Amino acid sequence: xxxxxxxxxxxxxxxxxxxxxxxxxxxxxxxxxxxxxxxxxxxxxxxxxxxxxxxxxxxxxxxxxxxxxxxxxxxxxxxxxxxxxxxxxxxxxxxxxxxxxxxxxxxxxxxxxxxxxxxxxxxxxxxxxxxxxxxxxxxxxxxxxxxxxxxxxxxxxxxxxxxxxxxxxxxxxxxxxxxxxxxxxxxxxxxxxxxxxxxxxxxxxxxxxxxxxxxxxxxxxxxxxxxxxxxxxxxxxxxxxxxxxxxxxx
Numbered sequence: 244x245x246x247x248x249x250x251x252x253x254x255x256x257x258x259x260x261x262x263x264x265x266x267x268x269x270x271x272x273x274x275x276x277x278x279x280x281x282x283x284x285x286x287x288x289x290x291x292x293x294x295x296x297x298x299x300x301x302x303x304x305x306x307x308x309x310x311x312x313x314x315x316x317x318x319x320x321x322x323x324x325x326x327x328x329x330x331x332x333x334x335x336x337x338x339x340x341x342x343x344x345x346x347x348x349x350x351x352x353x354x355x356x357x358x359x360x361x362x363x364x365x366x367x368x369x370x371x372x373x374x375x376x377x378x379x380x381x382x383x384x385x386x387x388x389x390x391x392x393x394x395x396x397x398x399x400x401x402x403x404x405x406x407x408x409x410x411x412x413x414x415x416x417x418x419x420x421x422x423x424x425x426x427x428x429x430x431x432x433x434x435x436x437x438x439x440x441x442x443x444x445x446x447x448x449x450x451x452x453x454x455x456x457x458x459x460x461x462x463x464x465x466x467x468x469x470x471x472x473x474x475x476x477x478x479x480x481x482x483x484x485x486x487x488x489x490x491x492x493x
Contacts, residue, residue, distance in 0.1 A: 244362060246354075247291055250276040251283040251306065252298040252322065257343070261296055261322065264350045270358060280309040292317040294338075294357055299323040310337075318357055336436055339396075352401045356394045360440050393440050395421065395430045402428060406445065410470055412437055412454040447488045449477045463489060 248271055250261045258276045265273045274290055277283040281303060286292070295317045299306040306321060316336070324343040338360070339353045392405050408423040414434040421428040438448060448454045453475050455468055462469040466477045477485055 244358070245270055245272050246293040246357065246361065247272050247274045248294045248296065249274055249283060249286055249290075249292045249317070250296045251278075251280060251301075251309070252276075252296070253278050253301040254298070257298065257322070260345065261350075264345075264347055267347070268351065268354055271354065280304040280306065283309065284313075287313065287317070293361060295319045296322050296341075299325060318361070320353055320357070336433060338436075356396075356401065359392070359394050395428060395432065404428065406442070406456075407458065409441075409446075409456050410459040411456060411473070411475060414452040447481075447485055449475065449481050449485050451478060451480075457488075 248265050250258055250265070250273070252258045252261070255278075258278070262273055262276060265271045271294075274292060275286050277286060279301060283295075283297075287295070297306040297309065297319055299321055300323065304312075306323070310316065310319060318338045319336075320339045320341060321337050322341045322343060322345060338357060341349060341353060391407070392403050394401050394403055396402070404421060404423065408425065410422045410424070412434070413420040413422065415429075417431060417433060419430050419432050419434060419437055421430060434448070434452070434454065437454060438446075441454065445457055446454055447457070449468055453468075455470060455475065459470050460468055461471065464474075466482065468475045468477060
């Protein structure tokens with residue numbers, strides 16, 4: 244899978260550094276570099292972009308300002324020398340935050356994370372090509388296997404977590420806690436983003452604050468899900484979808 248990239252930064256040296264980094268990674272393709280958000284808006288309207296590398300402090304419109312006016316956003320990675328913009332960036336659902344000066348090692352870790360997430364998002368949408376034959380079973384040899392893990396940032400470390408180990412995910416404002424048998428990972432991430440990282444046939448959101456794994460559900464009682472010694476509530480807004488999900492997997 245090739246990811247199309249757009250770099251937006253008013254500093255020529257910063258654009259060149261990121262361009263060089265992109266060219267070193269085989270699954271990335273640089274579509275264009277822009278020196279201003281105004282120029283970038285036109286590119287985003289006319290060119291499919293998977294990843295937007297976006298500086299924050301620029302003349303005319305800041306990177307944050309650009310994010311606020313875009314109706315449809317690619318995955319965004321902020322690139323800036325100012326760490327105080329991190330929280331605001333995560334509130335706008337940015338994928339990652341690269342603090343200048345950016346090392347290639349840190350850049351590569353961000354790209355591995357982006358690739359893993361995009362594969363998870365796109366995998367459920369892939370369907371076998373239609374044929375005159377109306378058989379119910381797709382050709383298993385032509386189906387691309389879904390990823391069995393996700394990458395998350397635990398503090399300053401990028402951690403690989405097997406999907407099979409995730410029991411449930413708990414939302415805590417701008418953070419989530421990923422509960423596994425081994426430990427609890429607290430990640431600076433939003434629940435909305437976590438949903439896009441997980442396969443929809445194995446995980447379902449049951450509450451504003453909870454996503455659960457089908458594999459780890461021990462029982463469903465009234466409007467609660469039992470996972471081990473934890474009893475998690477199912478909110479009214481997710482109840483209908485959850486019942487349909489359980490019915491499809493019984």
